[in-house]
Amino acid sequence: MAGSTTSYYFVIIGTKDNPLYEAEFGTFKQGGDGVPKFREEQRHMNQFIAHSSLDCIEDLQWASKEMYLKTVDKFNNTWVSCFLTGGNIKFLLLHDARSDEPIRQFFTDVYDLYCKTLMNPFYEVNMAIRSQTFDQKIKAAAKKYL
Amino acid sequence: MNRDTSPFRPASTGASPTPKHASLTASTNLRYSLTRKSIYDRHLNRTKTSELSKSAFAFLFGEMVQHAQKKVYGVQDLEKKLNQHGYAVGQRFLELLLWREGRTAKRETRILGILQFISHSLYRAIFQKPADTLEKVRENEDEYMISDNDPLVNSYISVPKEMSQLNCAAFIAGIIEAVLDGHCFPAKVTAHTAPSDMWPGRTVFLIKFEPEVLEREGLRHGST
Numbered sequence: 001m002a003g004s005t006t007s008y009y010f011v012i013i014g015t016k017d018n019p020l021y022e023a024e025f026g027t028f029k030q031g032g033d034g035v036p037k038f039r040e041e042q043r044h045m046n047q048f049i050a051h052s053s054l055d056c057i058e059d060l061q062w063a064s065k066e067m068y069l070k071t072v073d074k075f076n077n078t079w080v081s082c083f084l085t086g087g088n089i090k091f092l093l094l095h096d097a098r099s100d101e102p103i104r105q106f107f108t109d110v111y112d113l114y115c116k117t118l119m120n121p122f123y124e125v126n127m128a129i130r131s132q133t134f135d136q137k138i139k140a141a142a143k144k145y146l
Numbered sequence: 147m148n149r150d151t152s153p154f155r156p157a158s159t160g161a162s163p164t165p166k167h168a169s170l171t172a173s174t175n176l177r178y179s180l181t182r183k184s185i186y187d188r189h190l191n192r193t194k195t196s197e198l199s200k201s202a203f204a205f206l207f208g209e210m211v212q213h214a215q216k217k218v219y220g221v222q223d224l225e226k227k228l229n230q231h232g233y234a235v236g237q238r239f240l241e242l243l244l245w246r247e248g249r250t251a252k253r254e255t256r257i258l259g260i261l262q263f264i265s266h267s268l269y270r271a272i273f274q275k276p277a278d279t280l281e282k283v284r285e286n287e288d289e290y291m292i293s294d295n296d297p298l299v300n301s302y303i304s305v306p307k308e309m310s311q312l313n314c315a316a317f318i319a320g321i322i323e324a325v326l327d328g329h330c331f332p333a334k335v336t337a338h339t340a341p342s343d344m345w346p347g348r349t350v351f352l353i354k355f356e357p358e359v360l361e362r363e364g365l366r367h368g369s370t
Binding site: 088134 | 185190234238240243245249251253254255330362
């Protein structure tokens with residue numbers, strides 16, 4: 001990445017490989033301002049990278065019992081980290097530096113938020129998550145850990 | 147009723163309005179509670195140890211069965227409906243259960259592992275006791291049975307003679323099916339009454355896996 005600060009792309013994928021939620025954010029560490037610095041052509045590349053990593057995940061998910069699969073794929077300078085829930089919902093994070101532990105903490109928070117979303121009787125599995133509160137809380141978690 | 151424990155609170159605030167409805171909420175204030183707290187501000191362990199009144203549950207369950215009965219044509223249809231209700235519960239309960247296990251949470255990747263998870267962890271979390279037996283059907287490679295000597299949901303259900311085929315534990319079968327589906331072990335789960343001398347209400351949940359599950363198990367782990 002051109003700048004010195006890192007940018008992240010985060011997406012939640014449903015059981016039918018359908019996206020439920022996506023977000024981009026920058027880091028607040030190292031004096032970052034939290035604004036994603038993806039170049040315009042990189043933004044749609046992110047979606048392709050995330051999509052292509054699904055095949056890797058499908059293979060890896062039977063080799064390990066862990067929910068946090070760590071980095072599952074790499075494309076040029078972009079790493080893909082994955083967290084797989086019991087209901088086969090995938091959380092994918094694209095990042096350009098390896099750091100397993102903060103990402104685990106971030107995913108744990110996301111899982112908490114996802115479970116809460118699921119507790120809503122009007123929400124069903126595989127429905128897109130449009131809640132503004134959810135969005136705010138995800139961004140807050142990203143600010144805290146990434 | 148204490149506002150905090152009101153079951154309607156999450157529903158009224160959980161989902162944010164879509165842009166289409168934004169103007170509506172501003173004028174009616176229907177979707178926001180007065181405290182502006184949402185489902186996201188509530189801790190998921192809040193109800194972990196609390197118990198539910200059995201009579202209240204029996205009443206709600208009975209109403210659910212009656213409601214389902216109005217819209218169906220036969221026993222099979224009714225069981226399917228109950229199964230669907232259970233399925234929605236199972237999908238949610240699975241994630242909640244794994245979330246509560248925290249860092250030690252594991253996804254099950256083997257048939258036996260997931261069946262044990264269901265008959266022990268899941269059953270204990272819902273009914274506070276493990277399922278009574280877990281068996282393999284000897285004749286069929288792809289069938290397993292979980293039995294419950296006295297299913298909680300059936301305690302106050304009396305089945306009329308003309309519907310003797312009906313077993314309302316189809317609701318639990320739905321929960322089991324959702325958990326299996328969630329872990330990518332697609333299966334059909336059905337509830338059957340199998341009375342024994344000691345347990346007249348004994349129910350067997352027959353689990354029939356889809357062929358691809360066994361195929362995968364064979365490829366990944368050799369013949370089992």
